[in-house]
Amino acid sequence: MWRCALPPLRRYPTVDELASRAAALVARSPRHARLRRAGTSRAGTPLWLLSVGHGARHVLVVAGPHANEPCGGATALHLAERVLADPALRDGADATWDLLLCVDPDGLRRNERWLGGPYTLGGYFRNFFRPGFREQPEWLPDGPDAAVLPETRALLALQDELKPFLQCSLHGVDVGGGFVELTHDLPGIARRLARTAARHAVPRELGPYDTLYWPALGPSVYRIPHPRHGDLAAAITEAAVDSTWFHPYRHGTVTAVVEAPMWGVAAVQDGSVPPDPDGALRAVSGALRHDMRLLEGLLARCRPHLAAAPDAAPLLAPVDDYLLVCPGLADAWDPDTRDRHTAHGLPPLTTAHLTALRLAGRRIALRTAGLLHQLVRSTGTDPAGVLPELDHLLDLWCADFHDGCGARWIPVERQVAYQAQMVLHAFDLARRRVPRPSRSGEPGWGSGTAVPMHRE
Incomplete structure (x- = not known):
């Protein structure tokens, strides 16, 4: 059975702890792991990219796009440990895992008053921070060419550099259940989500507010519609805004937004017809x-x-x-x-x-x-x-x-285990969609040429 080499995270890591734990992983496994600065935040904090493996096909994992959703950083570290421990996830799959540990470290720092617990709803909401819509790094209200935030520009540059076959954006649901949003269908992921959620006692959201007007690809799995222009309220409530989820679409990238709840609510998985x-x-x-x-x-x-x-x-x-x-x-x-x-x-x-x-x-x-x-x-x-x-x-x-x-608290280690397993499921299903890159110089995932993909 796989075991974590570092002490398990039973609370959310801070910005500094993310960096220090990543550095410890690299020091322990310098042949397979490396850490580099992918950019700098508005306040001057490094945006650290932890890469594991040397394969030609890239997986980009983006943690911390919403400042009040800290599970993703812990999940990224967990995934790095898993990939280091299992050569089949890197060498055997010809894959490099690129884990952006936190794309909004300035926002995460503003949440540090509650990150260490005790985890209560009152403590969370009294110390909650999430920036305004125009200051969230994944959102491109004026398109990628007009991106203003340095965090956004760093993420866009990574996408164009790596041309990942899979991008996983790690999000959290403060109160509710788990679900997945996709730019492309991954047949079988709904079944795997059901098993994973049951194993970790995480409720599945069968009708999330975020996806109210989006097509379902299966229970708790939703298709992200292509961006369209509209006013602010319409963009937030009815459509996919132009975002870094779709920016690498031209490279054939499948984007999976993996949502993990902090406080679970059982009724979000009740598919019954209401009386009124x-x-x-x-x-x-x-x-x-x-x-x-x-x-x-x-x-x-x-x-x-x-x-x-x-x-x-x-x-x-x-x-x-x-x-x-x-x-x-x-x-x-x-x-x-x-x-x-x-x-x-x-x-x-x-x-x-x-x-x-x-x-x-x-x-x-x-x-x-x-x-x-x-x-x-x-x-x-x-x-x-x-x-x-x-x-x-x-x-x-x-x-x-x-x-x-x-609403009932879900321990951090269960949130992380659920979210990490869903990323691994997305990886397994997405890598079957595309051929391995050619080693003879022919176009492939490692060549910088997009592989044609069927649009569902």
Whole structure:
């Protein structure tokens, strides 16, 4: 049985711990592993690329694209250990594994107050950070040629340098279940996901909010639609925005977005037909409108005092983004208004869909409240008197997740084991789609020439 040579991670690693553990792996296995700087963050932090193996076919694993989803860094280290220990995953497959340990280290540092635990919903949301939509490295709102963030440019450069046959973007779901999003179908992955999720006691999301309008390739597996232009709300809620998921498509790259939950909710895998879906939708959209009105009022009271908050802009940007998109979300879900606010209706809804929408609405409210709480705390005073009200809302809404939705913590080691195994499944299935590169100089994966691939 495979055993990890380094002490197992029972908590999320920090930015510095990711680098130090990767360096220890390289020091232990210098023939097979190497570490290089692939770029630099806006704050000057190195973007470390850990490569294992010397094969002609590349697998690019991208960890930490969302700052509040730290499982991916631990998963990347776990995968490096697995590949070092099993020559069949590198030499036998003629593969090099390139693991970008964290593509947004600046954002991850802002989450370090909760990374080490204890893991509670209240502690998480009170210390949560996720940048505004335009500061997330995988998103290309103006296309790849106009990418502004150095983290994004570094990732695009890696994709064009490596031309990977598989790219795995490691994401997390704070409350919900696991699922996979693909740019190309990988037949058999849904069956493997079901087995892996059951083995690690991870609920599968059968109707994620993210994929509400996307085609399903199997239970908990969804096809990412090609990017299309639209306004911000439409891009976030209804379509795939132009992103680094699709940038390497021209190289024949299969991109798999692997989502692993932190707190699991069993009802996200309930495929039953609900008795009153319209009533449930009215309740969800009504709760979202009510919650955001409360938060808008609290923000209006404290905004005049936030100029004194150190580094307020990064915290205010996501607050303003959430407040911007929520009215459109509520109208798109509400059966009394959705026909006027979306170009197409909702798909047939299961209990899993309704649970995911309930979680999504409450998640946005909790994130907004948590960011406001941090903003006010950072001023050192509370002249508007909003902290007690924010504390009350955070406690109330976290209790709804825990008691009303049954959210239960999934230990970090189980999150990592699940996510890593799904990456290995994607690797196994994707490598069967393409021939091995020719060693005689003919076009192949190692030659820089894209192999034609069938479009499903």
